[in-house]
Amino acid sequence: MTETQKVQDIESIRVKYLKEQRSLQLRNLKSNRGLIIGSSIILALIIIAIFAPIITEFDAYQMKASQRLLPPDNVHLFGTDEFGRDLLTRVVYGARVSMSVGFIVCFLSSLFGLIIGVYASFYKVLDNVFMRICDGLIAIPGILLAIALMSALGASIWNVIIALTIVYTPSIARIVRSGALVVKEQAFIEAEYVQGAGDFRIIWLNIVPNILSPLLVQATYVFSSAILSEAALSFLGAGIPEPDPSWGNILQASKLVINKAWWMTVYPGVLLILSVLGLNLMGDGLRDFLDPRTKNYGKRK
Amino acid sequence: MSKPILELIDINKKFSVYGSFKILGPKSYVNAASNISLKLYEGETYGLVGESGSGKTTTGRIILGLTKADSGQVVYKGKNLLDLSRSEFRHYRKDIQLVFQDPFSSLNPRKRIGDILEEPLIIHDMGNKKQRQDQVFKMLETVGLQAEHYFRFPHEFSGGQRQRLGLARALIIKPKIVVCDEPVSALDVSIQAQILNLLKDLQKDLKLTLLFITHDISVVRHVSNRIGIMYLGKILEEADTDDLFNNQLHPYTRALFSAVPDFTKSYKKRDTKISGEIPKLSEDFKGCVFYARCPFAKDKCKNEAPLTEEKQEKHSVSCHYVEKFKER
Numbered sequence: 001m002t003e004t005q006k007v008q009d010i011e012s013i014r015v016k017y018l019k020e021q022r023s024l025q026l027r028n029l030k031s032n033r034g035l036i037i038g039s040s041i042i043l044a045l046i047i048i049a050i051f052a053p054i055i056t057e058f059d060a061y062q063m064k065a066s067q068r069l070l071p072p073d074n075v076h077l078f079g080t081d082e083f084g085r086d087l088l089t090r091v092v093y094g095a096r097v098s099m100s101v102g103f104i105v106c107f108l109s110s111l112f113g114l115i116i117g118v119y120a121s122f123y124k125v126l127d128n129v130f131m132r133i134c135d136g137l138i139a140i141p142g143i144l145l146a147i148a149l150m151s152a153l154g155a156s157i158w159n160v161i162i163a164l165t166i167v168y169t170p171s172i173a174r175i176v177r178s179g180a181l182v183v184k185e186q187a188f189i190e191a192e193y194v195q196g197a198g199d200f201r202i203i204w205l206n207i208v209p210n211i212l213s214p215l216l217v218q219a220t221y222v223f224s225s226a227i228l229s230e231a232a233l234s235f236l237g238a239g240i241p242e243p244d245p246s247w248g249n250i251l252q253a254s255k256l257v258i259n260k261a262w263w264m265t266v267y268p269g270v271l272l273i274l275s276v277l278g279l280n281l282m283g284d285g286l287r288d289f290l291d292p293r294t295k296n297y298g299k300r301k
Numbered sequence: 302m303s304k305p306i307l308e309l310i311d312i313n314k315k316f317s318v319y320g321s322f323k324i325l326g327p328k329s330y331v332n333a334a335s336n337i338s339l340k341l342y343e344g345e346t347y348g349l350v351g352e353s354g355s356g357k358t359t360t361g362r363i364i365l366g367l368t369k370a371d372s373g374q375v376v377y378k379g380k381n382l383l384d385l386s387r388s389e390f391r392h393y394r395k396d397i398q399l400v401f402q403d404p405f406s407s408l409n410p411r412k413r414i415g416d417i418l419e420e421p422l423i424i425h426d427m428g429n430k431k432q433r434q435d436q437v438f439k440m441l442e443t444v445g446l447q448a449e450h451y452f453r454f455p456h457e458f459s460g461g462q463r464q465r466l467g468l469a470r471a472l473i474i475k476p477k478i479v480v481c482d483e484p485v486s487a488l489d490v491s492i493q494a495q496i497l498n499l500l501k502d503l504q505k506d507l508k509l510t511l512l513f514i515t516h517d518i519s520v521v522r523h524v525s526n527r528i529g530i531m532y533l534g535k536i537l538e539e540a541d542t543d544d545l546f547n548n549q550l551h552p553y554t555r556a557l558f559s560a561v562p563d564f565t566k567s568y569k570k571r572d573t574k575i576s577g578e579i580p581k582l583s584e585d586f587k588g589c590v591f592y593a594r595c596p597f598a599k600d601k602c603k604n605e606a607p608l609t610e611e612k613q614e615k616h617s618v619s620c621h622y623v624e625k626f627k628e629r
Contacts, residue, residue: 196394
């Protein structure tokens with residue numbers, strides 16, 4: 001066999017194998033109902049958030065005193081709020097704030113949690129330092145800690161993100177650390193030592209890929225709790241400041257008029273529930289999907 | 302005989318056992334290796350045999366630098382490996398490799414076979430991407446696997462195939478010495494034979510020196526040239542394989558060998574039976590480590606540790622009463 005032929009040979013094997021894998025994955029995906037439903041809900045919410053200006057022609061900030069608290073009709077599909085702003089517009093723009101706060105918090109706390117957790121598991125001295133700090137942070141109830149941080153930092157979107165990241169990083173760091181401790185003791189990590197691999201290679205190319213799936217699952221849960229916490233903070237007046245819309249502060253405003261205008265409570269509430277439900281379904285589905293060892297070849301569990 | 306390629310001199314290793322309060326210091330110690338000295342000659346297979354807990358795996362791990370010895374030397378190429386720092390040691394990693402006992406946990410489940418086999422080549426900076434890939438394909442062929450396995454994940458293989466992959470990974474950087482830590486004890490008998498024969502063929506082709514750690518006496522007879530018998534962190538007897546199988550000088554060795562079920566020979570009257578359990582590892586022995594279970598033990602055995610002496614040619618043993626015992 002000549003060299004070029006051999007190369008082609010290898011290439012064709014690779015293509016064939018990848019095709020096989022892809023069809024298997026597709027079959028797994030199709031049987032995973034939670035993942036499909038959850039991710040389509042989240043996808044829909046993301047699309048709504050991105051295309052908010054196209055969906056409604058109203059301004060989210062402009063107040064019209066004459067149109068206060070109108071019930072849902074053809075013009076205002078979700079009705080209007082106590083300042084006469086279109087509620088659909090407020091909710092849709094609120095999705096932008098809530099989803100992006102949730103996503104950024106989820107991303108940042110996963111990143112920091114991963115780094116802290118994996119290095120804590122690897123170096124004993126760092127373990128004691130990092131984990132005691134995390135213990136301290138976990139000991140304070142999350143929402144209280146967030147409120148305290150918000151009152152220290154002042155109300156703004158970025159401060160909400162910073163506060164929630166500080167609240168959620170320890171829980172991710174713990175999950176990553178416990179996963180990494182298990183992986184670290186496996187024989188294949190020992191094999192890396194025997195081969196003479198450096199710490200960086202062992203940590204990032206061998207330990208991290210093995211804890212990505214619990215991390216990803218935990219990250220979706222953090223995503224949903226971050227959305228909830230942001231709403232809770234805004235509801236308590238410590239989150240996104242008015243007049244920026246977020247599901248939390250729309251709910252806060254609706255509290256005063258709950259007897260007169262049910263729509264102000266129901267619509268942002270439903271979206272909040274939908275997003276959390278979608279993310280949790282997605283998290284469960286991902287866990288089943290990601291582990292190559294639990295492939296069940298098209299059968300439902 | 303030629304010069305030894307690797308020499309262990311007086312290796313000692315104690316593991317600390319802690320009680321409920323770690324600050325108070327260790328409660329007791331476990332002697333995993335005491336005064337272990339052995340020589341590996343180029344191209345031979347040295348079988349290290351012993352029960353569970355006799356310290357044979359610890360000895361292997363000390364050679365590989367996975368466990369730090371308390372004292373002693375591991376001499377390779379005129380250098381004591383135990384004195385080297387981790388980065389200096391890396392250069393010698395290439396020459397000393399390990400085959401694992403458990404083929405299921407020794408391969409990273411998230412990596413494709415090709416990447417697993419290529420990794421040692423990347424670590425030691427050998428060749429460019431294409432050369433490395435070629436080498437991986439060649440190695441897959443050498444251990445009896447196909448090129449199409451390159452892109453698969455470890456969980457798609459059987460135990461025997463995985464052990465072949467473990468072998469391939471150890472051999473791909475062309476080591477001089479391979480420590481095999483019970484490489485076949487997790488496999489069923491028919492696969493065992495395949496792997497052992499493969500190992501023997503590869504040893505011949507690549508001129509490997511093997512340290513073969515096992516508890517399986519029939520396996521060790523099949524593969525090794527020389528055998529060391531370990532008990533409680535000590536090498537009690539060491540001899541050429543044929544010599545040892547015909548003429549055991551230490552009572553423990555004789556008991557161990559007579560415990561192997563043998564369907565081809567009739568029941569031997571000289572069977573040595575030992576009773577009782579292996580004593581607590583944390584005990585400190587003033588005398589012979591085998592004293593508590595030895596059927597021929599005398600007072601001297603209790604109070605005075607026997608020295609390892611070469612009683613016959615290339616046959617060393619550590620027992621006070623070798624001559625008397627032989628007559629029995």
